[in-house]
Amino acid sequence: MVQAIESAARAAGYRLTVTNLATSAADDVRASIDHLMRQSIEGLIAVAPQTRVLPILDELKLPVPVQIVASTGTATSHNDQTAGARAAVRHLIELGHTRILHIAGPRDWVEADHRMRGYLAEMDAGDLSPRPPVLGDWTAQFGFEAGVELLRTEDATAVFAGNDYMALGFMHAVRAIGRSVPEDISVVGFDDVPESAHLWPPLTTVRQDFLGIGTRAFADLLVALGESVEADARTEPDHLRLIVRSSTAPPRR
The missing domain is CATH 3.40.50.2300 (Response regulator)
Structure with a gap:
């Protein structure tokens, strides 16, 4: 997912700075975002799969557009x-x-x-x-x-x-x-x-379409930044698909 975000950022002329959290504790989240804000970032994509991270991001009221993404999708796309x-x-x-x-x-x-x-x-x-x-x-x-x-x-x-x-x-x-x-x-x-x-x-x-989720996340951030985005960049990620292989079979009678 992060790889797709980085590729989309480069293609649009942006540079991606990545900060990984050791934990999702509130102090770690705030410290990491403070580190990024000191670098004068223009927007933030938070890959935040844990529910306790969301209210922390909300309370910070950052002065840049924020796009929250998880495997379930983004605020404007959905991965069921x-x-x-x-x-x-x-x-x-x-x-x-x-x-x-x-x-x-x-x-x-x-x-x-x-x-x-x-x-x-x-x-x-x-x-x-x-x-x-x-x-x-x-x-x-x-x-x-x-x-x-x-x-x-x-x-x-x-x-x-x-x-x-x-x-x-x-x-x-x-x-x-x-x-x-x-x-x-x-x-x-x-x-x-x-x-x-x-x-x-x-x-x-x-x-899961991890590449599609990441690409859509960056496209949505570009829209929030007021930039034009090609329509295909904002297409929904591929729906989840069951891939049947050899680890499943009818139960023994």
């Missing part, structure tokens, strides 16, 4: 994470799975909340009882540790992981206890990171 999650769970239900677990992202992350809502909504639509989602941290290590624990206590036949890395860790856990994907349990991820197609088995996942 809930619909993407529902498509993932619907795929599992259509294969015949009824006992589906969800390993979610961290609390307070916008994407994690939307994907969890999608899981719950689609389970409800299928008249199925959802299992309590497990809150993770997006890492493969958490997916592995959660998988080892869940596979000892749960009788689920499928897992919808909140991102591909947790799905990767979970698949490792399945193999570590002598079971297999998808023969014993199906796994779906989210994001379609480049490595997903090369896991074994290749991972079924929901593809």
Whole structure:
């Protein structure tokens, strides 16, 4: 996403300064923005996936245009994470799975909340009882540790992981206890990171248009700066798409 923003900025004759936050604590957010403002920036794009960052940005009342962007989209474009999650769970239900677990992202992350809502909504639509989602941290290590624990206590036949890395860790856990994907349990991820197609088995996942989101974010900022922007630069990012690979299959009878 950031790479797309930088490419669009260069093409429009702007230079991008990037500041990464160690944490989303209020003091860190304020310090980073103060650092940027001392460089006389003309506009700010905040890749802010955590809900607690938004009121901090609002209270600062910055004297430059601000564009807030996350995987869910921007203020003027939309990337329906809930619909993407529902498509993932619907795929599992259509294969015949009824006992589906969800390993979610961290609390307070916008994407994690939307994907969890999608899981719950689609389970409800299928008249199925959802299992309590497990809150993770997006890492493969958490997916592995959660998988080892869940596979000892749960009788689920499928897992919808909140991102591909947790799905990767979970698949490792399945193999570590002598079971297999998808023969014993199906796994779906989210994001379609480049490595997903090369896991074994290749991972079924929901593809996001990160480049489209980043390009649209910078185009919206240019509009806020009063510059003209070609219409195709402000097109909606591609809709989330379910990419079906070999990590999902009907459950064993």
